Amino acid sequence: MNVEDSTPGSIPPKASIRRSSTISEDIFGSAYDHKVVKRFTGYLSPYRKLIIFSMLTVLLFSVTAVLLPLIVKYTIDSALVAGVENTKILTICVTLFFTTIALNFVGNYLQELIIGRIGERVLIQLRRSMFEHLQRVSLSFMDKTQVGSMMSRLQGDVGALQEFLHTITVGVGDIILILGVVLTLFFLDWRLALMMIGVVPALLLIRVIWLPFARKAFIRSRVTASIVSGSLAENINGIRAVQGLTREKVNYSLFDILAHDNLAAQNKAARFGVIMMPIVDTLTGIALAVIIFGGGLLVSKGNLEVGVMVAFMLYVQRFFDPIRQLTMHYSIFQRAMAAGERIFEVIDVPIEVKNKPNAVTLKNIDGSIEFKNVTFGYVPDEPILTNISFKVEPGETVALVGPTGSGKTSITSLTHRFYDVWEGEVFVGGKNVKDVTQSSLSQQVGMVLQEPFLFTGTVIENIRYVNVDCPLSEVVEAAKAVGAHNFICQLPDGYDSMLEQRGGNISLGQRQLLSFARAIVANTKILILDEATASVDSYTEMLIQDALSKLLKGRTGMVIAHRLATIRSADRIIVLQDGKIIETGTHDELVTTNGLYSHMYSLNYSSFDDIPDDLIKEVTREWREGIT
Amino acid sequence: MTLKPKITNRTQISGTYIRIIKMALKQKLLLVFGVITIFGAAGFQLWIPILLGSSVDIAMDVFSAENADVSDQLIFSGVLLLISSIMRGIFTMAYNYSGESIGQHIGYELRLLYYQKLQKLSFSYHSHIHTGDLITRGILDIEGVSMFVRTAVLRSIYLVVLIGTGTYLVLSADLVLGIISLSFVPFAGWRATAARLQLRSSWFALQEKLSILSKVMDENLGGIRVVRSFASKTHEMDKFDRASEEALTIANNQVQIKSKNVSLIGISFLTAMGLVLWVGGLKVINGSITIGELTTFLAFMSILQAPVRMLGMMVNAFARGAASGGRLFSVLDMSSDIEDSQGSTKLTITKGVLKFKEVHFGYEGEHTLNGVTFEVKPGHVVGIVGPPGSGKSTIAHLIPRFYDPSSGAITIDGQNIKDVTLDSLRHAVSVVEQDSFMFTASIDHNVAYGNPWAEDLDVETAARNTQMYQYISRLPNKFSTMIGERGVSLSGGQRQRLSIARSILLNPKIIIFDDSTSSVDAATEQKIRVALQEISRDRTSIIISHRLSSLMHADEILFIEKGKIIERGNHNKLINNNGKYAELYKLQIRPDDKNKSEKIKNER
Numbered sequence A: 001m002n003v004e005d006s007t008p009g010s011i012p013p014k015a016s017i018r019r020s021s022t023i024s025e026d027i028f029g030s031a032y033d034h035k036v037v038k039r040f041t042g043y044l045s046p047y048r049k050l051i052i053f054s055m056l057t058v059l060l061f062s063v064t065a066v067l068l069p070l071i072v073k074y075t076i077d078s079a080l081v082a083g084v085e086n087t088k089i090l091t092i093c094v095t096l097f098f099t100t101i102a103l104n105f106v107g108n109y110l111q112e113l114i115i116g117r118i119g120e121r122v123l124i125q126l127r128r129s130m131f132e133h134l135q136r137v138s139l140s141f142m143d144k145t146q147v148g149s150m151m152s153r154l155q156g157d158v159g160a161l162q163e164f165l166h167t168i169t170v171g172v173g174d175i176i177l178i179l180g181v182v183l184t185l186f187f188l189d190w191r192l193a194l195m196m197i198g199v200v201p202a203l204l205l206i207r208v209i210w211l212p213f214a215r216k217a218f219i220r221s222r223v224t225a226s227i228v229s230g231s232l233a234e235n236i237n238g239i240r241a242v243q244g245l246t247r248e249k250v251n252y253s254l255f256d257i258l259a260h261d262n263l264a265a266q267n268k269a270a271r272f273g274v275i276m277m278p279i280v281d282t283l284t285g286i287a288l289a290v291i292i293f294g295g296g297l298l299v300s301k302g303n304l305e306v307g308v309m310v311a312f313m314l315y316v317q318r319f320f321d322p323i324r325q326l327t328m329h330y331s332i333f334q335r336a337m338a339a340g341e342r343i344f345e346v347i348d349v350p351i352e353v354k355n356k357p358n359a360v361t362l363k364n365i366d367g368s369i370e371f372k373n374v375t376f377g378y379v380p381d382e383p384i385l386t387n388i389s390f391k392v393e394p395g396e397t398v399a400l401v402g403p404t405g406s407g408k409t410s411i412t413s414l415t416h417r418f419y420d421v422w423e424g425e426v427f428v429g430g431k432n433v434k435d436v437t438q439s440s441l442s443q444q445v446g447m448v449l450q451e452p453f454l455f456t457g458t459v460i461e462n463i464r465y466v467n468v469d470c471p472l473s474e475v476v477e478a479a480k481a482v483g484a485h486n487f488i489c490q491l492p493d494g495y496d497s498m499l500e501q502r503g504g505n506i507s508l509g510q511r512q513l514l515s516f517a518r519a520i521v522a523n524t525k526i527l528i529l530d531e532a533t534a535s536v537d538s539y540t541e542m543l544i545q546d547a548l549s550k551l552l553k554g555r556t557g558m559v560i561a562h563r564l565a566t567i568r569s570a571d572r573i574i575v576l577q578d579g580k581i582i583e584t585g586t587h588d589e590l591v592t593t594n595g596l597y598s599h600m601y602s603l604n605y606s607s608f609d610d611i612p613d614d615l616i617k618e619v620t621r622e623w624r625e626g627i628t
Numbered sequence B: 001m002t003l004k005p006k007i008t009n010r011t012q013i014s015g016t017y018i019r020i021i022k023m024a025l026k027q028k029l030l031l032v033f034g035v036i037t038i039f040g041a042a043g044f045q046l047w048i049p050i051l052l053g054s055s056v057d058i059a060m061d062v063f064s065a066e067n068a069d070v071s072d073q074l075i076f077s078g079v080l081l082l083i084s085s086i087m088r089g090i091f092t093m094a095y096n097y098s099g100e101s102i103g104q105h106i107g108y109e110l111r112l113l114y115y116q117k118l119q120k121l122s123f124s125y126h127s128h129i130h131t132g133d134l135i136t137r138g139i140l141d142i143e144g145v146s147m148f149v150r151t152a153v154l155r156s157i158y159l160v161v162l163i164g165t166g167t168y169l170v171l172s173a174d175l176v177l178g179i180i181s182l183s184f185v186p187f188a189g190w191r192a193t194a195a196r197l198q199l200r201s202s203w204f205a206l207q208e209k210l211s212i213l214s215k216v217m218d219e220n221l222g223g224i225r226v227v228r229s230f231a232s233k234t235h236e237m238d239k240f241d242r243a244s245e246e247a248l249t250i251a252n253n254q255v256q257i258k259s260k261n262v263s264l265i266g267i268s269f270l271t272a273m274g275l276v277l278w279v280g281g282l283k284v285i286n287g288s289i290t291i292g293e294l295t296t297f298l299a300f301m302s303i304l305q306a307p308v309r310m311l312g313m314m315v316n317a318f319a320r321g322a323a324s325g326g327r328l329f330s331v332l333d334m335s336s337d338i339e340d341s342q343g344s345t346k347l348t349i350t351k352g353v354l355k356f357k358e359v360h361f362g363y364e365g366e367h368t369l370n371g372v373t374f375e376v377k378p379g380h381v382v383g384i385v386g387p388p389g390s391g392k393s394t395i396a397h398l399i400p401r402f403y404d405p406s407s408g409a410i411t412i413d414g415q416n417i418k419d420v421t422l423d424s425l426r427h428a429v430s431v432v433e434q435d436s437f438m439f440t441a442s443i444d445h446n447v448a449y450g451n452p453w454a455e456d457l458d459v460e461t462a463a464r465n466t467q468m469y470q471y472i473s474r475l476p477n478k479f480s481t482m483i484g485e486r487g488v489s490l491s492g493g494q495r496q497r498l499s500i501a502r503s504i505l506l507n508p509k510i511i512i513f514d515d516s517t518s519s520v521d522a523a524t525e526q527k528i529r530v531a532l533q534e535i536s537r538d539r540t541s542i543i544i545s546h547r548l549s550s551l552m553h554a555d556e557i558l559f560i561e562k563g564k565i566i567e568r569g570n571h572n573k574l575i576n577n578n579g580k581y582a583e584l585y586k587l588q589i590r591p592d593d594k595n596k597s598e599k600i601k602n603e604r
């Protein structure tokens, strides 16, 4: 079957519809999670005083709100009812009313302002902790994590908390309001109050039945939404591959399925949300009817003041409105708890590679690198490097060569301690990399990575990168050394030209040159070049080598390359295969000691690994036998 | 030539609302239902204060009526109240549900439209718009529009109906009190409008800042290896802090606008209520109205309280809806510069002859390609070499029409690629990209990305032909092994080979390898090429490479510099030419002594 004759909507067998990642996407729990709330309050503690103050303003707002109907009641009973009409008291009452609303205004303004501001601050703080933590977690974790899924936590979940903070102000006020109303009602007339509160147990009962269903619906709506976002993000990131491989239709129909699921789930959740409206309203109606009937009878018998009855009627709204609101807010609370959990989950990712408590700063080193019996792998029980030992002397340049997947890049990662070794030790400048601080290690070891990565920004910003104070002359010198100066000058704004995302508006070779220049500007004692010139032609490469040999005098180099020309300039060559060192020595040594390298050299292959497999096997065997 | 697309966010604001409303109008049934139920909800809502007031009067009529009668009347109005409350609840539920549902349908529709749009937009758009920005629009802005529809559209109708009918009722009951009780409406309306305008521009600003923030985070996480290797944590945190402080300032400003206006609207409402109490009280005292009538007014006002409180939220939703809608529509309205032309036909491949005729092209008005002419016959291989930035990838990108040449023509079997459908063209042509993207999925799903209906056997064959089979079969989960984002859990060469496998699985007539074996050792590459030759004798291939052994055997080799072909011919001819190709060859084939490279350099 082919793409063209596929029926739209059918799911092809080899297409992932859901994506998985290391930490599960779908953690959604209750509306109140003690752990989350506790962690969250930790972030609030710096603002303790402000929060206490804001609680006072909430109190002011709620109490004044409760007082208003009470004032109305007194006005009616003491100034308006037939027989006691009194304009003076009316004026006093009205003045009281206006004073109260003035206070209410102050309370309202301050509560919104302060809590709103604290909220924004705290959110930024939370996002910052998450982001900062991601700067420290080990690459082994990052390798397995999708940027999109982290971004959805950094943005979406933080956003969900924001919504929560907005409603919690209202929520706390509502609760105070309800309590205030209940107290006032009992104070006014306990009989009527009892009658009215009588409907509350019914409401609670209904909620208990409603909750489990509603929760399921809300959870489903969140899960489907996050799947939809993930799928959109992936499509955007890989859009070139999508268009190049004409995968649009398939992806669209897959996405439609996801989006439709989401629509259905959200509709269902909405139904559960709105169903509470008539229920609460029915109860409101019952309460009102009770007041009218019971209260009316009492009034007519002279057992109750009219004002009390009016006050009750006004209070009924105040009482049930927040209750209805709280039900609505349930889904927001629950989403916030889920979001909180997802945020704290990131903050809690253990850091595998971290500084020892007594880690020293690596300074003024000689520039040597040593691997001692190193064994390492990415997946447990699947070693990629086995028992690797070698030493690079200060100032020496060593080439690492070997077929694809033999572990060259892995060795450079270990030198920089992106990962910790399983067995053995790695020394840089004579110090075990585990005993020095990571940042000082980075200041000594510069790298040009196999995949060039540039940031959105100008050319010069990219070359300077961390060294923001690096003078222009040094930047230009570095650019010249790697042969990038010419093309930079031809860009519309020279060194100030903007690079798009990942350097998308320059060619790959040019990107590689810029990332090379960036490493030179960093001016480290040790420089690791992982196929730094793989996307550059040999002539340019030769020019680079010439310039570099001057620039990098006295520094230690580790070079990975497939081209003989690149390798030849190294002082010593380490030959790697399947994660083992099979040969090592200087160019001259290797040529004379009838080993693999000499075979290769005499065979005149243009690239080191341009050798038939059987020959490598044969030579390797000879060579090994020679050792034993 | 392609123009740099500028995304403007401020499309006409009123236009934005109209477009959103138009989308809502498509949900006719729900909308009609919603509007009808709004009238029900508002009607019953307004009936309640009337009932309340009259029952107060009934209770007070004790002196003038029989007790039994009072109790009957009270029961009657109690029952009426109960009924109207229930009806109010049901109608409120109904209109709220239609609002929710319409909003979600619009969200769904926008999501699909947006997705489709992004898939159609050409490479030149995508390279100018940051993915973080697109993702933010696709998630937060769609949510913004949907939320606007959900919470604000029907509710504002409700509010208008409620206040409108209420106005009529209270004014006809008592003109003075009526005017007083509604006196807050103009003020509240003024504040709400002012707040909406202020919030709208601040939402624009905030979304922009948040986009910047997400760019910073996205690039940091995407380039985490660079960040780590330069120990640039502080530098990156600085960038983050700068962006987030800017966002915070705007957010704080928003909080300020909201608190100010919400509380102002609140107090204006309460002031009106106080005035009703005062003036109404005076009227009761001089006997022109009853306490019951006063109660009606007060109850009416307390019923308005919740909607007035809602007003703040609605204003925000309106503002955010406009900002988000503007940002969204600006993407949806972009026309792709690469589209099927009118009357385009399916590409029919007879032989597979690819021709470039005097092709000129520039990304942004520059001259990247200056008159490139060549031809590839079926079964033939053309090799392209040249320094970085000479335009090799650009040539590759023109063939599947990722970009269109500014002049000249590219034809396949005599058909100009501009006149055939994109779909048929891209099925016939496959480019193995220089930096290929791998999806977070299993190995087989990645290999079958272009044809997810492929059989296991096809996937296996593709893996064998790219020398990946051995490696994959050693993995514990074989073809089901998940590979990380962009293929992080693979070595450079493995990633490149997987991307070749992905392309050859499609069995395209024309295949272009853009430096796709730079990290693959030459021995492995040799094997791949032999395998490919066997399965595709009549395929048309272009190989771009810096490694001459990869294209030495090509039928024709083009040496490109500054967008021009400066040398062409087969290997032997070019070597005899003793030009730049020959220099490269000397450098690569036997770089045995320094002298030679010195010599070459001096010669140049």
Ligand SMILES: Nc1ncnc2c1ncn2[C@@H]1O[C@H](COP(=O)(O)OP(=O)(O)OP(=O)(O)O)[C@@H](O)[C@H]1O
Pocket: A143, A378, A379, A384, A402, A403, A404, A405, A406, A407, A408, A409, A410, A411, A450, B488, B489, B490, B491, B492, B493, B494, B519, B520
């Ligand atoms: N992050 C990772 N997670 C899991 N496995 C990995 C990871 N990175 C590399 N590998 C595996 O480790 C092995 C060695 O990879 P490495 O990148 O060191 O090879 P290399 O010698 O640099 O190859 P190339 O020349 O192709 O770049 C490969 O089999 C690869 O699949």
Ligand SMILES: Nc1ncnc2c1ncn2[C@@H]1O[C@H](COP(=O)(O)OP(=O)(O)OP(=O)(O)O)[C@@H](O)[C@H]1O
Pocket: A504, A505, A506, A507, A508, A509, A510, A535, B127, B363, B364, B368, B386, B387, B388, B389, B390, B391, B392, B393, B394, B395, B434
């Ligand atoms: N998306 C883009 N927008 C603007 N300019 C671009 C874009 N892509 C490439 N260029 C420019 O066009 C020129 C040709 O780039 P191209 O990618 O074709 O080079 P290339 O020959 O493939 O180089 P390399 O060997 O480095 O891959 C370069 O100067 C580059 O800076």
Ligand SMILES: [Mg+2]
Pocket: A408, A409, A410, A450, A530, B491, B492, B493
């Ligand atoms: Mg590598």
Ligand SMILES: [Mg+2]
Pocket: A507, A508, A509, B392, B393, B394, B434, B514, B515
């Ligand atoms: Mg290129």
